[in-house]
Amino acid sequence: MDSQDIGNIQLEGEVAGDRISRIRKITQNFFLHIHSTRIHPDNLKPTYTFGLGITLGFLLLILILTGVVLMMYYTPSVERAYQSVKDIVFVVPGGRLIRNIHRWASHGMVFVLFLHLARVFYTGAYLKSRRLNWIIGVSMLVVTLFLSFSGYLLPWDQLAYWAVTIGSNIAASARELTDLIGITSGFDVGGFMKRILIGGETVGQPALSRFFTLHVIFLPLTLLILIGVHFWRIRKDGGLSRPGNPESNLDDQPGSEGRIYTWPTVLWAELAILLSVSAILLIIAFVVDAPLLEKANPAFAENPAKSPWYFLGIQELVSYSAFSGGVLIPLLFLVFLISIPFIDREKQYTGVWFSGRQGLRITFYSLAVSLIVTLALLFVIVQFGWLRDWFPGMSQAVVMLINPATLSMLFYILWSRWVRIRTGSTRMASIALFTASLAGLVLFTAMGIWFRGPNWEFFWSRSDWPVI
Amino acid sequence: MMKETRRSFIRKGASIFAVAAGGVAIITLLRQLVPRMIGQKKRVKVGKSSIFPVDTFTYVDEHKIYIYRDHEGVKAVSAVCTHLGCILEIDEDGFICPCHGSSYDRSGEVLSGPAPRALSWFRVSKAPDGQLVIDMTRQVKPDTKFLTT
Numbered sequence: 001m002d003s004q005d006i007g008n009i010q011l012e013g014e015v016a017g018d019r020i021s022r023i024r025k026i027t028q029n030f031f032l033h034i035h036s037t038r039i040h041p042d043n044l045k046p047t048y049t050f051g052l053g054i055t056l057g058f059l060l061l062i063l064i065l066t067g068v069v070l071m072m073y074y075t076p077s078v079e080r081a082y083q084s085v086k087d088i089v090f091v092v093p094g095g096r097l098i099r100n101i102h103r104w105a106s107h108g109m110v111f112v113l114f115l116h117l118a119r120v121f122y123t124g125a126y127l128k129s130r131r132l133n134w135i136i137g138v139s140m141l142v143v144t145l146f147l148s149f150s151g152y153l154l155p156w157d158q159l160a161y162w163a164v165t166i167g168s169n170i171a172a173s174a175r176e177l178t179d180l181i182g183i184t185s186g187f188d189v190g191g192f193m194k195r196i197l198i199g200g201e202t203v204g205q206p207a208l209s210r211f212f213t214l215h216v217i218f219l220p221l222t223l224l225i226l227i228g229v230h231f232w233r234i235r236k237d238g239g240l241s242r243p244g245n246p247e248s249n250l251d252d253q254p255g256s257e258g259r260i261y262t263w264p265t266v267l268w269a270e271l272a273i274l275l276s277v278s279a280i281l282l283i284i285a286f287v288v289d290a291p292l293l294e295k296a297n298p299a300f301a302e303n304p305a306k307s308p309w310y311f312l313g314i315q316e317l318v319s320y321s322a323f324s325g326g327v328l329i330p331l332l333f334l335v336f337l338i339s340i341p342f343i344d345r346e347k348q349y350t351g352v353w354f355s356g357r358q359g360l361r362i363t364f365y366s367l368a369v370s371l372i373v374t375l376a377l378l379f380v381i382v383q384f385g386w387l388r389d390w391f392p393g394m395s396q397a398v399v400m401l402i403n404p405a406t407l408s409m410l411f412y413i414l415w416s417r418w419v420r421i422r423t424g425s426t427r428m429a430s431i432a433l434f435t436a437s438l439a440g441l442v443l444f445t446a447m448g449i450w451f452r453g454p455n456w457e458f459f460w461s462r463s464d465w466p467v468i
Numbered sequence: 469m470m471k472e473t474r475r476s477f478i479r480k481g482a483s484i485f486a487v488a489a490g491g492v493a494i495i496t497l498l499r500q501l502v503p504r505m506i507g508q509k510k511r512v513k514v515g516k517s518s519i520f521p522v523d524t525f526t527y528v529d530e531h532k533i534y535i536y537r538d539h540e541g542v543k544a545v546s547a548v549c550t551h552l553g554c555i556l557e558i559d560e561d562g563f564i565c566p567c568h569g570s571s572y573d574r575s576g577e578v579l580s581g582p583a584p585r586a587l588s589w590f591r592v593s594k595a596p597d598g599q600l601v602i603d604m605t606r607q608v609k610p611d612t613k614f615l616t617t
Contacts, residue, residue, distance in 0.1 A: 162554065166567060169552040176584045196501050202553070206503070299529030301554040303566035319568035321582050322551055388580045396584045456569040 025263035032267070034231055038259035039266060042242040042351075048123065049240065051273045052116040057227070058277045059109040064220065066102040070095075074154065076212035078205045081156035082295040089292065100285035106148050108281070110310045113141055114438075121340070121434055122363070124349040124427065125241035131341035133233040138337045140226045143219055145310070150215040152308060153208060161203060161296035162305035168198045168207070170318060170326035177323055180397050202298065243351040303454045312448025313441045319456050320386070320403035329405055333437060340434070344426040355427055362419060362428050366435035373411050374440045377404035378447060382458040405444075412436040513599040517542050517616050525558055533590065533602060534558075541613035544592050544602045545576050550585040563587070575610040586610070 023037040042048060073092055075084040088095040117137070120126060126134035153164045174190035184191075199206030234240060260266065293302070307315050317325025349355040354363055380386075381404050387394045415436055420429035453459040454466060512531050520526045520537040525545075527534055532547045532555060547556050547563075554567035562573040571579045576587030591606040592614035600614070 162567070165554065166552045173552075179584065192502070195503075199501070199503060299527075299532065299555065301566050303557075305554060305567045315568075318552065319582055322584065325582075385580065388578070392579065399582065400584075455564055455566050 022261045022263045035262045038261050041260055043240040052112055052119055054270055054273050055112050055277055058274050059105050062105045066098050069098050076208055085155040097285055100290050101281050103290035104284045105281055122354050126341045127347045127350045130237050134341050135338055136226055136230050143223050147219045150211040153211045156296045157293040158296055158302040159293050162302045163307040165203050168194050171197050173322035173326050241351045309449050313445035316444040316448040317405040320405045321400045324400050325405045329409055340430050344430045346427040349427050359431050362431050363435050366432045367439050370436035370439040374408050374443045377408055408440050511601055511603045513601055516598050517600055541615040542592050543613045544590045546588040551583040
């Protein structure tokens, strides 16, 4: 806001002085002027944004602060990493709490990120000029997942070692494809990806050094830059999305009556969120300790070797086929996410939850059919096994292409096509595909978290696991 | 076509030079990420054959292989799952992977699960000092034995 705009506002007596001081509080402050001086009341509605974006910002802030503290004691060396993490937990005053906060904040960040993604999707906040910001948001999702994954190796315990061994071999699983065509010896994409990632054939010191560098410098810096662009785009797109046409009525322009002053109203709301986030994290960190198993032993695999919960959906998928579950389907899902604003251009739906009643109905149907079909596939594979159990010696190509992962994905796509034909709306088709695949992801993840035990066999509960 | 002036020539030349220099710099930086030697596959000594129990698979944890010895000879098979690299355990049928449940028979052929390939068998020989040598750079047919008798 420049001085000319201030001059245009009707100023009278004390109230006017108050207005100017409120505006100046924002514009004259380096940190606060990330905000516009006034915002539309709809944007403060708790049931519109649920404060998810700002929660993510605060979680990242907490992660950076605790991460810097942890870095003072952590040593990224195969010989000493595990001991240094133990020192953080048992020797450093408050170290256990800091580590717990760091761990749970990272889990929280992934969780809230998916909620934020869903919120932005279901309110149609990716339409028109917000297309670019949606893509930036999806990129931030990927960066955040890699941040979590790289941080997971650092304690160098059994869980870390084997989760990353699995992860690095997923990177190499394009070999399944090149093996089928018979070109692996000359054109080994998978092996190349793996070597880039961990600097060797197995997880060792080069992998730890690489993951440390990625985790403390490269990825956080990338994320911060993306956040800068993300916030800048929100301002450029006329503030948060809402019904109507916010672009024609930019927040900083005069004549926008009924706007709320950022200082102090919005800042109070943000402070409340910061305090709630801190309080919740503190409570969890006091009560639940971040896991630390015995030191990594490359000679014996942890059984079961489970990744953090948000990767267990993918781990369930790779238990059908490494390439289709670990590379093909996640990539297709990302391509779908990025392409949403290009497939769907029905801009009348901006700012309305589920795009109204029809969208809500489609969401429910998609949720229901996706859960039923995915559950049915899971039931078959758990109860009756899959192709190799029925036809021993089944070729790898068939196992790779026909499994519960690819079949469910195919079904979600067909379902979305059908919705597209029935409703004639790209928005409804997007809702169908987004809901169905997210529901599938949740179901596969739940399967991985709660119902898989040693040898990745199915168990109703953890107490049924065999004692080894 | 526009007449080439000294200024436009220098501008073009400088742009080409800048792009080339930038490209070389980026390639050099990226090349750093793939080391020349990652020394993994190699020939290893695992000790004399007499240290291995007869008629059973013995795990050599340093090299992630199983050695099988019987009264005829010795054979060596990889203990790394071809699916995602976990260490296989022995069960009644052969081998089973703790990570995603791939199972193999005693010849390393895939029985069930997501494993894309059969297990690799390695060439076994004997060094002058009497120790067995497992050559992990040379794969052999399943169940190929090095005859010790």
